[in-house]
Amino acid sequence: xxxxxxxxxxxxxxxxxxxxxxxxxxDVVAIDADLSVSTMGYQFGEKHPDRWMTVGVAEANMVGIxxxxxxxxxxxxxxxxxxxxxGRCFDQLRTSVSQPKGGLxxxxxxxxxxxxxxxxxxxxxxxxxxxxxxxLISFDVVVPADFEEAKQAIVAVGKTPRPAYVRTGRPKVxxxxxxxxxxxxxxASMLRPGRDxxxxxxxxxxxxxxxxxxxxxxxxxxxxxxxxxxxxxIDREAVLSAGRETGAIVxxxxxxTHGGLGTAVARVLAAxxxxxxxxxxxxxxxxxxxxDELLQYFELTPERLVVAAKMAIxxxx
Amino acid sequence: MSKALAVSPASIEELQSLAKSVRSNIxxxxxxxxxxxxxxxxxxxxxxxxxxxxxxxxxxxxPDWPExxxxxxxxxxxxxxxxxxxxxxxxxxxxxxxxxxxxxSPLQGHPSMGAVPGVEMSSGSLxxxxxFAIGHxxxxxxxxxxxxCWVLMGDGELNEGQxxxxxxAVPHFGLxxxxxxxxxxxxIQNDGFADTIMKTHPAExxxxxxxxxxxxxxxxxxxxxxxxxxxxxxxxxxxCIVAHTVKGRGVSFMENNPGFHGKAPTAEQLExxxxxxxxxxx
Numbered sequence: 001x002x003x004x005x006x007x008x009x010x011x012x013x014x015x016x017x018x019x020x021x022x023x024x025x026x027d028v029v030a031i032d033a034d035l036s037v038s039t040m041g042y043q044f045g046e047k048h049p050d051r052w053m054t055v056g057v058a059e060a061n062m063v064g065i066x067x068x069x070x071x072x073x074x075x076x077x078x079x080x081x082x083x084x085x086x087g088r089c090f091d092q093l094r095t096s097v098s099q100p101k102g103g104l105x106x107x108x109x110x111x112x113x114x115x116x117x118x119x120x121x122x123x124x125x126x127x128x129x130x131x132x133x134x135x136l137i138s139f140d141v142v143v144p145a146d147f148e149e150a151k152q153a154i155v156a157v158g159k160t161p162r163p164a165y166v167r168t169g170r171p172k173v174x175x176x177x178x179x180x181x182x183x184x185x186x187x188a189s190m191l192r193p194g195r196d197x198x199x200x201x202x203x204x205x206x207x208x209x210x211x212x213x214x215x216x217x218x219x220x221x222x223x224x225x226x227x228x229x230x231x232x233x234i235d236r237e238a239v240l241s242a243g244r245e246t247g248a249i250v251x252x253x254x255x256x257t258h259g260g261l262g263t264a265v266a267r268v269l270a271a272x273x274x275x276x277x278x279x280x281x282x283x284x285x286x287x288x289x290x291x292d293e294l295l296q297y298f299e300l301t302p303e304r305l306v307v308a309a310k311m312a313i314x315x316x317x
Numbered sequence: 318m319s320k321a322l323a324v325s326p327a328s329i330e331e332l333q334s335l336a337k338s339v340r341s342n343i344x345x346x347x348x349x350x351x352x353x354x355x356x357x358x359x360x361x362x363x364x365x366x367x368x369x370x371x372x373x374x375x376x377x378x379x380p381d382w383p384e385x386x387x388x389x390x391x392x393x394x395x396x397x398x399x400x401x402x403x404x405x406x407x408x409x410x411x412x413x414x415x416x417x418x419x420x421x422s423p424l425q426g427h428p429s430m431g432a433v434p435g436v437e438m439s440s441g442s443l444x445x446x447x448x449f450a451i452g453h454x455x456x457x458x459x460x461x462x463x464x465x466c467w468v469l470m471g472d473g474e475l476n477e478g479q480x481x482x483x484x485x486a487v488p489h490f491g492l493x494x495x496x497x498x499x500x501x502x503x504x505i506q507n508d509g510f511a512d513t514i515m516k517t518h519p520a521e522x523x524x525x526x527x528x529x530x531x532x533x534x535x536x537x538x539x540x541x542x543x544x545x546x547x548x549x550x551x552x553x554x555x556x557c558i559v560a561h562t563v564k565g566r567g568v569s570f571m572e573n574n575p576g577f578h579g580k581a582p583t584a585e586q587l588e589x590x591x592x593x594x595x596x597x598x599x
Contacts, residue, residue, distance in 0.1 A: 029455070029456075029459070050459065051459075053455070053490070055482070055486055056482075056485075056486075058479075058482035058486070060444075060445075060448065060478070060479040060482055061448045061451070061479060061482035061483050061486055063448070064445050064446075064447075064448020064449045064451070064452065064479065064483065065448050065449075065451045065452040065455065065486075066452060067438070067448075067449050067452055068438075068448070068449040068450060068451060068452015068453040068454075068455075068456065069452040069453075069455060069456050070452070071430070071437070071438070071449070071452065071453065071456075072383075072452070072453055072456030072457070072460070073456070074452075074456055074459075076452070091442050092445060092448075092479070094442075095439055095440070095441065095442040095445060096438065096439065096445050096448075096449060099429070099430075099439045100429070100430035100431055100438065100439040101430055101431035102431075
């Protein structure tokens with residue numbers, strides 16, 4: 001139905017995915033909370049006004065309405081910024097969505113994840129959302145890396161009966177995948193094989209991981225790159241293979257290192273295959289700046305990943 | 318809207334007799350569990366009984382019947398009231414009530430959706446029921462079903478901001494004929510008298526949000542029954558029933574006593590309570 005532009009923001013995939021779900025017969029109702037121009041939800045509303053609504057600046061109410069819709073058999077999507085969804089309505093996600101019947105079919109698609117929201121500053125920069133979302137027992141949690149993956153991930157969560165949290169981003173990012181890509185919930189995608197170290201990344205950091213691997217290759221270090229789009233359930237096999245076959249791990253995420261991708265990877269390895277891990281993330285509150293300046297400011301860069309990879313390798317026994 | 322009931326309407330006397338049974342169950346359950354919330358359960362009894370027997374379109378044999386009216390307990394701590402009502406109405410055996418709050422029983426301290434027939438939502442964290450009802454109401458409109466959602470909230474619960482997010486959305490989305498709000502105005506919340514903890518003005522607040530408010534004596538069964546009928550009649554605004562009630566109603570030492578918001582009676586107190594409820598002196 002749609003082809004990805006060479007560079008597009010992952011958030012742009014949202015209305016495309018919703019349209020596809022409706023075309024495929026999924027009984028979608030989508031709700032926004034006064035940010036639909038940014039989440040792109042309004043584009044779906046223009047095509048299906050009966051299936052879309054905005055509730056004003058009221059995230060808690062949005063979640064409750066979605067839970068009620070899901071209780072009646074609808075596949076309810078909710079959209080806002082990742083700084084408000086799940087943060088502003090965590091209790092509603094827990095009590096009204098995650099707990100009943102092993103989880104109601106509510107899909108939270110939160111745009112403007114991480115620090116690359118940019119100039120809006122610390123209050124708008126979500127670095128806790130994955131920690132919150134992964135703590136909701138019934139939820140799947142996905143952080144797609146490009147437009148195509150985002151579209152497929154949103155379609156995929158729309159077809160499960162479970163609640164889900166999908167984090168998308170504001171800036172345009174390079175295309176990593178074409179339409180022949182097949183996203184699966186819980187399945188990592190190996191973008192580059194390697195034997196010396198594995199960089200496990202998600203979202204906007206996948207591109208940085210690929211660039212870091214290029215630099216490392218120039219220095220004779222063979223780095224594997226895994227796009228771990230699904231944080232929960234984590235691809236345990238891919239993590240264990242990386243540990244077994246490369247012996248050193250770097251995790252890279254646009255999130256604090258507590259409670260996100262790094263934590264999920266470390267849980268698997270600590271329990272089953274202790275392996276040196278270096279965690280790259282954002283462990284302080286942000287500031288204003290252009291999104292690419294902020295990536296430098298927080299050292300979410302290929303250069304930082306190169307250093308981390310060498311540190312992890314140095315810790316091998 | 319067609320509102321065929323599963324049974325013919327009960328008389329006021331029958332409803333009053335049912336209310337006694339529900340009250341007795343409430344105090345027995347809390348006494349047996351030695352925990353739970355008797356005060357806000359006893360205050361809601363007339364509202365619940367009149368609704369479940371004379372107004373709610375329901376079929377206890379088919380709790381998932383798509384055309385059913387939804388009763389949504391937003392003040393989730395009132396489970397002794399809720400489970401007792403559901404059991405007396407026939408959703409499950411009254412024998413299950415004895416295991417309230419115990420390990421292995423589906424009757425958790427706060428309602429768990431899916432675990433108990435008739436329980437529409439998981440609640441206990443306050444302020445979420447009206448939003449949930451909006452979802453049901455919109456689904457009903459999309460699916461061309463004419464059921465109503467009846468949402469019971471406490472007056473302390475009105476402190477929660479989400480209630481007002483939802484209160485402004487109901488008239489905005491034109492859902493007045495699909496959602497009826499009910500406030501158990503018993504004047505006491507967890508920490509004490511509502512006027513001292515956080516003063517609210519329920520009737521004025523709901524009016525301010527565009528609702529038609531119907532006030533009644535929440536323990537006068539005929540008045541409650543009439544208020545529910547009035548709420549069912551078409552109106553250009555959504556309806557909110559503010560039922561003026563007494564916390565702990567029916568048991569002298571619990572009445573208007575903040576101490577019994579969430580406390581169980583002793584064995585001796587239980588005996589007194591049951592005797593008072595059966596005599597119906599209050």
